[in-house]
Amino acid sequence: MIQLSGLTKRYGEKLVVDDLTFTVRPGLVTGFLGPNGAGKSTTMRMILGLDLPTAGTVTVNGRPYHELLHPLRVIGSMLDSRAVHPWRSAYKHLLYLAQSNDLPASRVDEVLHRVGLADVARRRAGAFSLGMSQRLGLAAALLGDPPVLLLDEPVNGLDPEGVRWIRTLIRGLAAEGRTVLVSSHLMSEMALTADRLVVIGKGRLIAEGELGEFTETGAAVVVRTPDAAAFARRLELAGAHVRPGEGGELLVTGLGMPDVGRLACAESVPLYELATRRVSLEEAFMDLTRDAVEYGAAR
Numbered sequence: 001m002i003q004l005s006g007l008t009k010r011y012g013e014k015l016v017v018d019d020l021t022f023t024v025r026p027g028l029v030t031g032f033l034g035p036n037g038a039g040k041s042t043t044m045r046m047i048l049g050l051d052l053p054t055a056g057t058v059t060v061n062g063r064p065y066h067e068l069l070h071p072l073r074v075i076g077s078m079l080d081s082r083a084v085h086p087w088r089s090a091y092k093h094l095l096y097l098a099q100s101n102d103l104p105a106s107r108v109d110e111v112l113h114r115v116g117l118a119d120v121a122r123r124r125a126g127a128f129s130l131g132m133s134q135r136l137g138l139a140a141a142l143l144g145d146p147p148v149l150l151l152d153e154p155v156n157g158l159d160p161e162g163v164r165w166i167r168t169l170i171r172g173l174a175a176e177g178r179t180v181l182v183s184s185h186l187m188s189e190m191a192l193t194a195d196r197l198v199v200i201g202k203g204r205l206i207a208e209g210e211l212g213e214f215t216e217t218g219a220a221v222v223v224r225t226p227d228a229a230a231f232a233r234r235l236e237l238a239g240a241h242v243r244p245g246e247g248g249e250l251l252v253t254g255l256g257m258p259d260v261g262r263l264a265c266a267e268s269v270p271l272y273e274l275a276t277r278r279v280s281l282e283e284a285f286m287d288l289t290r291d292a293v294e295y296g297a298a299r
C-alpha cells in the first residue's frame with residue numbers, strides 16, 4: 001500500500017505538487033493520470049525518496065522509503081528504463097542491484113526469464129532496443145519480489161506487441177495481490193489496464209475512483225430529431241446542458257433518458273434516436289483536466 005498525506009513539493013516559487021492525499025491499494029492496478037507537467041513524476045520521485053517533500057508525508061507499506069532496510073524487497077520501480085550503465089550486461093546490471101539489496105543471484109535468472117530476456121542476458125544493456133530496455137527495467141523492479149510496484153510511463157514508445165505484453169504483466173502483478181501504481185498519458189491504455197484512477201492537474205488531486213465511475217459520470221443522452229434546435233432550447237429550459245454531436249445529434253447531460261423521452265412526448269417532438277452513451281475515458285479525462293491544461297497553456 002502507498003499512502004500520501006498532504007504531500008507537497010515546491011521548487012522555488014513554483015508549487016509542483018499541491019497537498020496530495022490518496023491511497024494506492026493492493027491487488028489493483030491504479031492508473032496515475034495527468035496532463036504534461038501535472039506533477040506525476042515528481043510525486044513518484046517523492047514516493048521513492050529521490051525528492052524530499054516540502055510538506056506532507058508518504059509511506060510505502062507503512063514506512064517512509066528511507067526507513068526501508070532493503071527497499072527493492074518492498075517497492076520495485078521503473079522511472080527511466082534507459083538509466084543503466086551502457087557497457088554492463090543485463091545480467092551484471094541486475095546482479096549488482098541484487099547484491100546491493102542482499103538478494104540471491106538466483107533471483108537474477110528468475111526475473112530475466114519472467115521478462116523474456118534470458119537469451120540476451122550477457123549482451124550489453126547499451127545495445128538494447130527500447131522494448132528490451134523496458135523489459136530490463138521491469139526485471140529490475142521485480143528483482144526483490146516486492147509487494148509494491150511503481151511504473152512511470154512503462155508503455156511509452158513501445159510497439160503494439162510490447163504494449164500488450166506489459167499490460168498483461170501489470171495485470172498479472174496486481175492479480176498476485178501487489179500494489180501497482182502506473183502513470184501514463186495514454187487514456188486508451190489505462191482503460192484496458194487500470195482498475196482505479198487518480199487524476200491530477202497542476203499538482204492537485206482532480207479526481208479519484210474506479211475506472212467505471214469516470215465514464216459513468218460523463219454519460220450523455222443522445223437525441224436525434226428533425227427539430228433539433230427547438231428541442232435543444234426546450235431541454236435547456238428544463239435544466240439540461242445540451243451540446244451538438246455528430247451529424248446534427250444532440251448530446252444531453254443533466255437530464256436522464258426517461259426525462260428527455262417524456263419531454264419529447266409532451267412537446268410532440270418526433271424522435272429518430274434516444275439512447276445513453278458512455279463517454280470514453282479519453283473524453284472524461286479531457287473534461288476533468290480542461291482547466292488544468294488551459295491554465296498551463298495561458299502561462
Ligand SMILES: Nc1ncnc2c1ncn2[C@@H]1O[C@H](COP(=O)(O)OP(=O)(O)OP(=O)(O)O)[C@@H](O)[C@H]1O
Binds near residue numbers: 011014016035040041
Ligand atoms: N528539479 C526541478 N526543478 C524545478 N522544476 C521542476 C523540477 N522537476 C520538475 N519540475 C517542474 O515541475 C512540474 C511537474 O513536473 P513533473 O515531471 O513532475 O510532471 P509530469 O506530470 O510527470 O509531467 P510529464 O507527463 O510531462 O512527464 C513541471 O512544470 C516541471 O517543469
